[in-house]
Amino acid sequence: MLKFLLQGLTRPPLTEAPPSPEDAELTALAARLQTAARRRLGRSLSIRAVDAGSCNACELEIHALNNAYYDIERFGLRFVASPRHADVLLVTGPVTNNMRQALERTYNAMPNPKWVVAVGDCALDGGCFAGSAAVAGGVAKAVPVDLSIPGCPPPPLEILKGLLTLLEQM
Amino acid sequence: MPTLHDILREGRMVANHRPWPRAMVNARTWQMAAATAADGRLTLLGLWGDADVVHMALLDDQAGSAAVLSLECPDKRFPSVGRLHPPAIRLERALRDMHGLEPVDCPDPRPWIDHSGGAPYPFLSAEGDSLHQIAVGPVHAGIIEPGHFRFTVNGETVVRVEERLGYVHRGIEKLMRGAMLEQGAKLAERVSGDSTVAYALAFARAVEAALELEPPPRALYIRGLMAELERLANHLGDIGAICNDASFAMMHAHCGILRERVLRAAHGCFGHRLMRDCLRPGGVARDIDAAGLALLDALVTDIRRHFPALVKLYDNTASLQDRTVTSGILKPALARQFGAGGYVGRASGRAFDVRRSIAYPPYDELEFDVPSLTEGDVNARVWIRIREVEQSLSLIEQMMARLPAGPVMTAVTSRPGESVSMVEGFRGDVLVWLRLDDDGRIVRCHLRDPSWFQWPLLEAAIEGNIVADFPLCNKSFNCSYAGHDL
Numbered sequence: 276m277l278k279f280l281l282q283g284l285t286r287p288p289l290t291e292a293p294p295s296p297e298d299a300e301l302t303a304l305a306a307r308l309q310t311a312a313r314r315r316l317g318r319s320l321s322i323r324a325v326d327a328g329s330c331n332a333c334e335l336e337i338h339a340l341n342n343a344y345y346d347i348e349r350f351g352l353r354f355v356a357s358p359r360h361a362d363v364l365l366v367t368g369p370v371t372n373n374m375r376q377a378l379e380r381t382y383n384a385m386p387n388p389k390w391v392v393a394v395g396d397c398a399l400d401g402g403c404f405a406g407s408a409a410v411a412g413g414v415a416k417a418v419p420v421d422l423s424i425p426g427c428p429p430p431p432l433e434i435l436k437g438l439l440t441l442l443e444q445m
Numbered sequence: 446m447p448t449l450h451d452i453l454r455e456g457r458m459v460a461n462h463r464p465w466p467r468a469m470v471n472a473r474t475w476q477m478a479a480a481t482a483a484d485g486r487l488t489l490l491g492l493w494g495d496a497d498v499v500h501m502a503l504l505d506d507q508a509g510s511a512a513v514l515s516l517e518c519p520d521k522r523f524p525s526v527g528r529l530h531p532p533a534i535r536l537e538r539a540l541r542d543m544h545g546l547e548p549v550d551c552p553d554p555r556p557w558i559d560h561s562g563g564a565p566y567p568f569l570s571a572e573g574d575s576l577h578q579i580a581v582g583p584v585h586a587g588i589i590e591p592g593h594f595r596f597t598v599n600g601e602t603v604v605r606v607e608e609r610l611g612y613v614h615r616g617i618e619k620l621m622r623g624a625m626l627e628q629g630a631k632l633a634e635r636v637s638g639d640s641t642v643a644y645a646l647a648f649a650r651a652v653e654a655a656l657e658l659e660p661p662p663r664a665l666y667i668r669g670l671m672a673e674l675e676r677l678a679n680h681l682g683d684i685g686a687i688c689n690d691a692s693f694a695m696m697h698a699h700c701g702i703l704r705e706r707v708l709r710a711a712h713g714c715f716g717h718r719l720m721r722d723c724l725r726p727g728g729v730a731r732d733i734d735a736a737g738l739a740l741l742d743a744l745v746t747d748i749r750r751h752f753p754a755l756v757k758l759y760d761n762t763a764s765l766q767d768r769t770v771t772s773g774i775l776k777p778a779l780a781r782q783f784g785a786g787g788y789v790g791r792a793s794g795r796a797f798d799v800r801r802s803i804a805y806p807p808y809d810e811l812e813f814d815v816p817s818l819t820e821g822d823v824n825a826r827v828w829i830r831i832r833e834v835e836q837s838l839s840l841i842e843q844m845m846a847r848l849p850a851g852p853v854m855t856a857v858t859s860r861p862g863e864s865v866s867m868v869e870g871f872r873g874d875v876l877v878w879l880r881l882d883d884d885g886r887i888v889r890c891h892l893r894d895p896s897w898f899q900w901p902l903l904e905a906a907i908e909g910n911i912v913a914d915f916p917l918c919n920k921s922f923n924c925s926y927a928g929h930d931l
Contacts, residue, residue, distance in 0.1 A: 276758060279695055324588045328613045330927045332638025332719055335682075337588050339708070342701035356586035373560040373612045373930075374591055377583050403631050409616030428638065430718055 319351045320442065323361035323385070327378045327417070328368030328410060332428040333395040337365065339431040352438060358384040363441070364418070367428075369397040369404040370411040382418045390421045390441060394434060399423045446486050449505035452478050453512055462863040463654040465502075467513040475516045476524050478503060483530040488784035489898075490867070491876050492526060492536040493891040494544035499523045500891075502865065502876060504784070509802065513865060513878070518546055525551040532783045532898055543618070558611040558930060571597035571605045579912065583612045590926035594915075601911040606904050613930040621890040626652060626726055626857065629887045633877070634721055636892050637928035642668075642675040643870025644877075644892065645724040650805065651879040651890075652726035655862035662806075662849040664728035669807040669844050670741065671711075671720050671729075672868075673837040677748070678707040679871040680830040680837070683923055687827055688759065690916040691768035699755050703748055710744040713737060728854035738845055745838050756831055769824040773918030775906040777819055783902055786873025786895040788833070789922055791817045792825035799869035811843050821906075823921040859885025870895065872925060894928030 401412030424437035456468030527534035538557035583591035633648035685700025714737035780793035816832035873895025
């Protein structure tokens with residue numbers, strides 16, 4: 276374990292690995308995000324994620340935002356366990372009938388001001404599940420949506436970009 | 446006791462069902478099959494409904510054969526299999542919710558997937574001094590799928606956990622009805638996001654069996670590469686996440702890096718991190734080029750360089766082992782009874798792997814081990830994943846070395862047919878049953894996730910553990926909510 280800890284101290288972080296087009300994009304994004312977040316929210320934005328019927332692919336990519344490559348917390352963005360602590364509700368899935376009430380309750384439990392971000396194609400309009408009697412067909416059918424991030428699933432960088440767009444709109 | 450062959454002989458064989466036989470049976474034979482499964486001589490692979498017909502897929506482990514039995518129930522009633530064989534109970538409850546077919550004498554009359562009833566769900570009771578309940582979900586603290594867990598605890602010790610699922614029910618099987626193959630493949634891929642390739646493959650193989658198509662050899666190998674990349678990404682993610690649930694964040698961070706590298710390599714090779722819309726009935730939609738192969742080669746070298754140190758770290762950290770060893774033990778007898786697939790079964794002595802047991806290409810030409818342990822604890826489920834990461838790396842190397850040249854897609858015709866297919870996803874065996882009409886439209890498509898037979902076992906494995914070990918046990922099972930709820 277000591278070896279791993281020492282390596283962590285001596286090696287450069289992965290987030291600053293040799294620049295490739297994607298990494299350059301990420302660095303530029305980080306700079307913009309920091310300015311926007313600092314000005315509007317005192318450098319912190321708390322996010323509560325709710326799966327309202329997703330296939331879990333969006334969750335996997337949201338998870339990836341926490342890995343060493345994206346390291347979302349360095350921007351002051353962090354995922355919180357309770358809607359009471361959250362500024363942003365990140366919703367995935369087409370909103371199933373069975374999750375609708377839980378989603379509405381989570382939204383209602385959040386303090387104002389609050390924003391809702393719909394992640395993924397099915398959160399936008401039901402995606403390939405649109406038309407099923409078991410789904411509402413998009414997050415906007417249940418709670419007011421401020422921003423949609425399309426993709427099936429959107430890659431982590433797109434989700435990060437979406438959150439930046441939201442911050443700039445606030 | 447009758448064998449599967451004897452049971453089939455009692456029924457009337459149905460033509461044009463591939464590759465396993467399907468027989469129409471009467472209620473007596475249906476019950477005889479249920480009793481044989483309850484006796485442990487057959488493994489229940491699935492139980493699903495159709496218009497006034499129920500189907501049951503069974504596996505004869507010893508003979509290595511499988512078959513589908515069908516029972517007509519014009520009065521919307523059929524003899525319960527769950528009455529004799531508990532693994533069928535949830536399947537029958539779902540069947541009643543979805544098709545209105547009544548399993549007569551099913552021990553559990555409560556709805557399962559259908560949450561529309563106004564009354565509160567009657568959870569099972571646990572009575573005794575100083576017991577209290579903890580209700581968790583469907584919205585959880587982490588970024589995970591929704592489901593409800595009702596704990597009854599005595600102090601710190603869990604006396605009973607009851608799961609309530611169905612929150613992510615999207616009506617996929619209903620959307621499948623009347624869909625064209627292309628739409629069907631899209632839906633199948635979106636059953637469970639982490640098993641995108643497994644479902645795409647199971648669906649494609651079912652279509653190909655029904656239409657008697659043979660994809661080109663190169664496509665079969667590319668599918669194999671995709672399937673192993675998916676397994677690698679998920680196992681690496683899981684190993685880290687299990688350690689994270691034991692508060693050992695360092696493993697999580699390092700495994701997360703390796704997982705991200707797998708996803709990036711997948712994107713580089715196939716244009717999508719989860720390889721969505723890449724695998725289609727008839728072959729694969731995307732070929733792999735020399736640059737893609739170089740990426741995979743670099744990935745395998747990279748994981749081989751970094752992974753052994755992580756395994757050593759896992760094995761040598763006493764505080765972590767203290768949490769994982771002897772936690773959440775699943776007894777081999779239960780794993781066998783439920784036909785638990787994947788790492789859940791293999792960590793509890795059930796060495797079943799579709800890639801080996803019902804070998805399909807390209808695995809019939811490749812060398813690999815099916816690791817298995819008997820301890821059945823969280824630690825065993827971690828070790829199975831570790832060993833499977835090593836096997837997947839070797840499989841990727843073998844497939845790259847033998848990758849045939851040629852086309853990657855064969856033309857898909859349309860004609861009626863019925864088929865069943867089973868493939869090994871990272872989580873276990875995914876089963877697809879399919880019926881096509883003359884125009885190549887889907888009449889009925891049933892998708893059975895391995896989680897159906899793993900979720901009930903989690904309830905058994907957690908008994909007697911402390912509440913704080915539930916996330917650890919749950920992650921070590923890593924059952925799918927979306928795959929189960931459809």
